[in-house]
Amino acid sequence: MPVTPFPRPKSMSTTTGSGPAADATVRVVLDASIPAQGFRLQTSADGITVTHADAAGLRYALATLDQLRADRGFATTSYDISDHPDFGVRGFMLDVSRDRVPTRRTLARWVEVLELARINSFELYTEHTYAFSGQQVVWQDASPLTAADLQWLDALCASKGIDLVCNQNTLGHMERFLKHPEHAGRAENEDGFTMRGHHRPPSTVEPTPENAAFVQGLLEDVAPNFRTKRINIGADEPFELGTGKSAQRIAEVGIGTVYFEYVTSIMQPWLDRGYTVEFWADVFGDHPELMDRVPPGAIPVVWQYDSPALLAEVVDAASPGQVQEWRSLGVDVTALRDGFRDRAKLLLEAGIPFWVAPGASNWNSLLGRWDNAVANMVDAAEVGLENGAQGYLNTSWGDHGHWDPPSVAFGPVLFGGAVSWSLEDNRDVDVAAVLSQALLLDPTGITGEVLIRAGKVCQQLGAPLLNSSPLCLALREPDDLKPWAVPSADALAAVHETLLACLADLPAAEPAAADGDVVLRELAQALRLSDLAVRVLQARAEDGSFEPAAAARLLTELDALLEEQRACWLLRSRPGGLADSVAEFGRLRHALLRAGS
Secondary structure, X not given: OOOOOOOOOOEEEEEEOOOOOOOOXXXXXXXXXXXXXXXXXXXXXXXXXXXXXOHHHHHHHHHHHHHHHOOOOXXXXXXXXXXXXXXXXXEEEEEOOOOOOEOHHHHHHHHHHHHHOOOOEEEEEEOOOEOOOOOHHHHOOOOOEOHHHHHHHHHHHHHOOXXXXXXXXXXXXXXXXXXXXXXHOOEOOOOOEEEOOEEEOOOOEOOOHHHHXXXXXXXXXXXXXXXXXXXXXXXOOOOOOOOOOOHHHHHHHOHHHHHHHHHHHHHHHHHHOOOEEEEEOOOHHHOHHHOOXXXXXXXXXXXXXXXXXXXXXXXXXXXXXXXXXXXXXXXXOHHHHHHHHHHOHHHHHHOOOOEEEEEOOOOOOOOOOHHHHHHHHHHHHHHHHHOOOOEEEEEEOOHHHOOOOOHHHHHHHHHHHHHHHOHHHHOOOOHHHHHXXXXXXXXXXXXXXXXXXXXXXXXXXXXXXXXXXXXXHHHHOHHHOOHHHOOOXXXXXXXXXXXHHHHHHHHHOOOOOOOHHHHHHHHHHHHHHHHHHHHHHHHEOOOOOEOHHHHHHHHHHHHHHHHHHHHHHHHHEOOOOHHHHHHOOHHHHHHHHHHHO
C-alpha cells in the first residue's frame, strides 16, 4: 500500500506495479513557475525527478523522498507529488522564561521536531533568561542561555533550513528586572497591580525614552547572535499601563497613542536596518486610531489561546459571577465566541496585514489540551488564509512554572506545522501515528497514542475553562477554585480511569528515539500528577478544606511526586528556575499541611 508522507501533500497520485530501482539517480530541475518553497516529486521505473522552486523546495522534496524510501513498497510504486505551503513563514515559539530553560540536547531535539513538521522559523521567547552584559543580578539564578548557546543553535537551525529569530520582550512581563532595586524605578507602577483579586509585583516598564533606550540595549546585546534579520519585540500585556506614571499623558492623548509611540520607537532602529519586526497585537488590535500607523516592515501578530468551540462552551456555561468578572476586566463576552476573527477584527476591517499565533495548549495543563489546541490551530489557519496572512506562529508558553514536560507539546507542534503547510490536507492527520512512527520510533504505536489520549483528558473533565485545565488549577490554587472549575464526581471518576489506563499502557511502549526513555518517564510523571489532582478534587470539600487523614495521604504522595518532578525536569532543562517552578505547588502543600495538623 502506498505511503502518505507527513505533512500530507496537496496533490499525490500513485501507481502500483513498478517503481524506481534501488540505485536510481535523482534528476533535479529548477522551475521558477512552481510556488515558493514548492516542489514536484516524480518516481517511476524511469527514475526520480525533483522539480523545485528554490532551495527550500528542494529540501522539502528530498525529505519527502526519504519518507517514501522508508516504505518497503517504494520499488514497486510510482509517485507523483506536487506540494507547496499555505503560509510562507511557519513558526514555533518556545517560552524559555517561565523557569524552564532547555539544555542544548533539548534544543537540538526541538530542531528535529520542527524539521519533521516543516516549520521554518524558531523563536525562543526570553525575558530574563539570556546572559545580558551587565545584568548578572537579573539572570544569575536562571541558568540563562549564553551567546555561545544561541550561536550554536543558530548554526544548527541554519543547517536545517530554519530561521532562528530573536524574541525579547520590551514593555510588559519585565517583573524579573523590575524586582531589583537598580531597575525598580523603571516600573509604570512601582506598587504593582491587582488582577483577579490578587496583588502582583510590577511587570510593565513606564513607556519613556529612557526605558526604550534601556530595552534597546538589551536587544543590541542579544540580537547579534542571530543571523536572521527578523526580530520579535513582544510588547504584549502591559497590564499596568496607564495606572501609574503614564496616567496623565494617557488621559491627554489616549492609551493607544502612548503605547504605539513607545513600540514604534523600539521598532524603528531595526526597521531602518532592514529587519522585519514582529510585535504582539493584543493592545494594538483594540485601537482603530492606530490602524494607519504601522510602519513598513512591522508585523502585528494576533494571538489567541482558545478555540471558538471552547470559547462558546465556556460562555454558555458561565455563571453570572463569571460573566461579571470578565466584564470587569474589559472582556467582550459576546465576541469571545469568534476566536481569531474577533481578535483580529479591527485589522481585518482596516486591511492591515498580520500574522496569526495560535497556542499549543500545553501550559497550565500538565498533559495538554489536545482538542482545544487542534481547533485553535485550525481557526488560526482559516482566518489567516482568508486574509492573506504570510505568517503562522504556533506558541508554547510556560505560565506558572512550565510544569508540562516538553513531549506534551510535540503533538501540537507537529499538527501546527502540518496545518500551516497545507490546512485542507492535514485537518484530520493522524498525529498519534506520526509521533510514534516518525518522531519517537515506537513500533507499538503506544507512545504517540497515549500522548494524544492523555491530552484529551481536559475535555473529558467537562468543566470548560479558558487557558487552563481544572487539574492544573487544583494543584496550583486548591483553596481558591471557582465553582465552575470543579468537574463533577462522575467526570473525575472517568478521568481517573483514563489516567490509570494510560499508565498501564506505557510499559509496553518501545520508543527507540534517543529521548524515548525520557518521554516515557516524563509522561508517566505528568499522568501521576494529573491523577493526584483528580484525587485532590475528589477529597476537597466545597469550602476548600480537606479531611485530615485524606490530606495526610495526599501530602505524602505529593512530596514523592515533587521529587520525581525535580528529576524529570533535569532530564530536559537547566537547574535554574526549578526551585521557582516547584514552589508553585506551595499552596497545595500548605493546604494539606494545615488540614493534616
